[in-house]
Amino acid sequence: MSIRYLLSSRVCSVFLVCSVFLSCFPGLVISGAVTLKSMEIFKTHEWLHEKPTVYFRCQGENKTVLPDVKEVRVLYNFKGEESWQPLTDFPIKKCKRCGFYEEDNLSSDDIFEEWEFCPSDFSIPDGKYVRIKDKEFNATFLCPECLPFANASNSASDSHEGGKGMHVAVIILICVVVSTVSILGVVAAYKYWQKKKREQDQARFLKLFEDGDDIEDELGLGTVI
Incomplete structure (x- = not known):
């Protein structure tokens, strides 16, 4: 599940980058x-x-x-x-x-x-x-x-210099967006993995108690009132 979540995050980030790039340069697709x-x-x-x-x-x-x-x-x-x-x-x-x-x-x-x-x-x-x-x-x-x-x-x-500055700014913006989306995707995947790990640990802990109760019942060591 975590791998699938990471792939989905990467796909979303690529789509976002392509959208931003095409919106900044509409002349490239006509x-x-x-x-x-x-x-x-x-x-x-x-x-x-x-x-x-x-x-x-x-x-x-x-x-x-x-x-x-x-x-x-x-x-x-x-x-x-x-x-x-x-x-x-x-x-x-x-x-x-x-x-x-x-x-x-x-x-x-x-x-x-x-x-x-x-x-x-x-x-x-x-x-x-x-x-x-x-x-x-x-x-x-x-x-x-x-x-x-x-x-x-x-x-x-x-304004040649202004154009160069705008081009650099767009590249920086794209890099920031990609980095942000990638980091958020990794953090979300890590939190999801931590949550699943806690659930698995709790399940194993409860299973140990259940197994211990079964052994006491079999040995007749239950609490005698």
Whole structure:
């Protein structure tokens, strides 16, 4: 029984630590889908002035063709529900190497721009990110789920030392909680063991008296009045 009680205490402490950790870092468990809200190209790279085939791609992922983007100096707006959406997603707080490109049938594809695309780029209040490349394009992205990353990044940039202090404080708090729960569990288990031991000692003591009475009865040594 005491071993089972200790295991239960340990399970409870692990659950408590996980809850505290996840509540302090909600951005670690989200996945942000990135959609394209608007797109405008300022020029094409085709010499024959053909309709361009513009696409978006992150390194290691499939390319996403933007079938509507054909004309220069036209602002295309999207609902985020198109069949080719979303462009990409951020399952973790990590940047990707992404860019806009234009297909070229004669040589390698032309590059509008490549850049480090990060979940922390998206700003409050609606999770919007505007990317402008001079003489190339103007694009607006949306990722509301990326806001926890952006908030964490902004807080760190505003007060880096304060962020470090908060991080250390959270770690200390977690250690204190784990230690407290573990100590309480051990103390409770020890008290439970002491209680069971006293009950067993009392039972053995009573059993000795009962055995002694039985022997006296058998020998006829009972008290004679």
